[in-house]
Amino acid sequence: MGWYNKRLAKSLWVFHVSGSPCNNCDIEILDLLTPKYDLERLGIKLVGSIRHADVLLMTGVMNKKIAPRIKKLYEQAPKPIFVVAVGSCPASTITFKKSYNRVEKIEDVIPIDMYIPGCPPKPEAMIEGVAKLIGVLNG
Amino acid sequence: MILDNLFYLFVFPGFLFVAVLGLLVGWVDRKVSARFQFRVGPPVLQNFNDFFKLLGKQTIIVKDSVKSLFIAAPLLAFGTLCLIATMVGMALFFEQGFHGDLLVLMYLMMVYSVMLVLGGISTGNVYSSIGAGREIKLLLGDELVFILVCLIPIVKSGYAVNLEAMIIAQSDGMFIGSVSGVIGLIAGLLCIQAKMALRPFDIAEAETEIVEGPLMEYSGPLLAFWKLNHHIMYVAYPLVLVVLFFGGFNLQGIGILWAVLKYLLIVVLMIIIKNTNPRLQIDNALKFFWRVLAPLAFIGLILAVLGV
Numbered sequence: 001m002g003w004y005n006k007r008l009a010k011s012l013w014v015f016h017v018s019g020s021p022c023n024n025c026d027i028e029i030l031d032l033l034t035p036k037y038d039l040e041r042l043g044i045k046l047v048g049s050i051r052h053a054d055v056l057l058m059t060g061v062m063n064k065k066i067a068p069r070i071k072k073l074y075e076q077a078p079k080p081i082f083v084v085a086v087g088s089c090p091a092s093t094i095t096f097k098k099s100y101n102r103v104e105k106i107e108d109v110i111p112i113d114m115y116i117p118g119c120p121p122k123p124e125a126m127i128e129g130v131a132k133l134i135g136v137l138n139g
Numbered sequence: 140m141i142l143d144n145l146f147y148l149f150v151f152p153g154f155l156f157v158a159v160l161g162l163l164v165g166w167v168d169r170k171v172s173a174r175f176q177f178r179v180g181p182p183v184l185q186n187f188n189d190f191f192k193l194l195g196k197q198t199i200i201v202k203d204s205v206k207s208l209f210i211a212a213p214l215l216a217f218g219t220l221c222l223i224a225t226m227v228g229m230a231l232f233f234e235q236g237f238h239g240d241l242l243v244l245m246y247l248m249m250v251y252s253v254m255l256v257l258g259g260i261s262t263g264n265v266y267s268s269i270g271a272g273r274e275i276k277l278l279l280g281d282e283l284v285f286i287l288v289c290l291i292p293i294v295k296s297g298y299a300v301n302l303e304a305m306i307i308a309q310s311d312g313m314f315i316g317s318v319s320g321v322i323g324l325i326a327g328l329l330c331i332q333a334k335m336a337l338r339p340f341d342i343a344e345a346e347t348e349i350v351e352g353p354l355m356e357y358s359g360p361l362l363a364f365w366k367l368n369h370h371i372m373y374v375a376y377p378l379v380l381v382v383l384f385f386g387g388f389n390l391q392g393i394g395i396l397w398a399v400l401k402y403l404l405i406v407v408l409m410i411i412i413k414n415t416n417p418r419l420q421i422d423n424a425l426k427f428f429w430r431v432l433a434p435l436a437f438i439g440l441i442l443a444v445l446g447v
């Protein structure tokens with residue numbers, strides 16, 4: 001398994017889903033994929049279909065309407081899949097704490113492997129988060 | 140004899156050779172594309188990592204799909220491409236072939252596109268079906284031009300339809316040295332571009348528009364085979380052009396350097412075209428093939444008959 005995990009760590013394909021954020025985190029993720037930060041040198045690629053993905057990048061608090069859809073996405077993904085929650089929203093619900101339509105606990109919908117807090121987190125912070133994931137995979 | 144044939148098919152000009160070389164050339168493509176966009180680009184072994192990673196993932200067979208077709212399409216496409224690579228490689232490296240192998244080659248190249256269409260339709264996904272439909276239309280466009288392009292070297296080599304005779308006919312001057320040869324190479328290059336689904340003709344697999352079209356529902360090892368097919372095409376299809384217009388390889392002394400240069404010239408031209416053109420719409424692509432390239436290739440054919 002060690003050998004395979006090393007291959008996986010060098011080629012993480014990312015699928016981005018937005019679970020009702022304020023949209024700022026999404027914009028920051030798009031910044032992350034621009035030539036300036038060049039994630040392809042780490043083997044990371046944004047893919048358009050969940051069937052190709054290894055990482056499910058999720059932003060936002062997840063309201064009640066999007067929750068079943070994200071659950072479906074998670075079930076459609078080929079395993080192993082890692083769920084990375086970007087922003088302070090999924091980590092602590094911050095601004096949306098008193099919102100009437102957010103799900104109580106997003107871990108009840110899908111298991112989350114990693115949080116990258118920040119409102120929104122800087123692209124550098126996201127790269128560090130991904131590097132930590134790679135470090136875990138490399139053992 | 141049998142062992143020899145197995146070796147040809149699975150090791151040297153066939154599977155192993157094109158797969159390894161293809162994954163490396165795929166890296167050249169990604170690296171050059173990255174430099175075009177002022178990026179650093181992926182490490183050398185990136186494509187190998189991608190391939191082995193996909194082999195180890197779970198394969199999801201779509202519930203509503205035609206299961207046998209869904210599984211068979213990438214494998215048959217893979218077999219077809221290995222056959223193409225073996226036939227071209229035999230002509231290039233061993234000067235062996237059979238009578239009429241160019242015609243077989245033209246059909247096999249069509250079979251690959253058909254497999255892509257079948258794989259796309261079998262999933263029952265809307266985007267995949269759109270992609271498959273576009274692939275058929277693109278096939279209608281590029282096939283006519285490709286046949287005209289193949290006719291130019293056939294005429295110039297004195298109506299020989301096997302690759303080996305073409306290489307021998309070019310031993311005293313490559314076809315690219317004539318006007319009709321240049322026209323043929325330009326049209327042929329764009330056809331190959333369309334057959335390999337590279338920009339500006341990546342209409343069927345438009346990643347940002349219809350989510351890689353026919354490949355959308357594939358995952359795990361089956362997707363790995365589709366990706367490998369794409370890399371094998373990077374080796375096999377330019378080599379076809381090398382045989383048709385550059386007179387094959389002369390693998391002695393300085394000839395090896397020439398052989399590498401001939402191949403790299405075509406690949407780099409393809410990468411430059413890919414990186415400097417936006418994707419066409421399907422109707423514009425058809426117009427381009429039928430109204431511009433087909434007459435151009437036809438003029439080339441007439442020039443070839445006249446001996447220019």
Ligand code: SF4
Pocket residue numbers: 021022023024025059060086087088089090094095118119120121
């Ligand atoms: S973490 Fe902040 S920036 Fe990101 S979605 Fe939530 S509120 Fe917006």
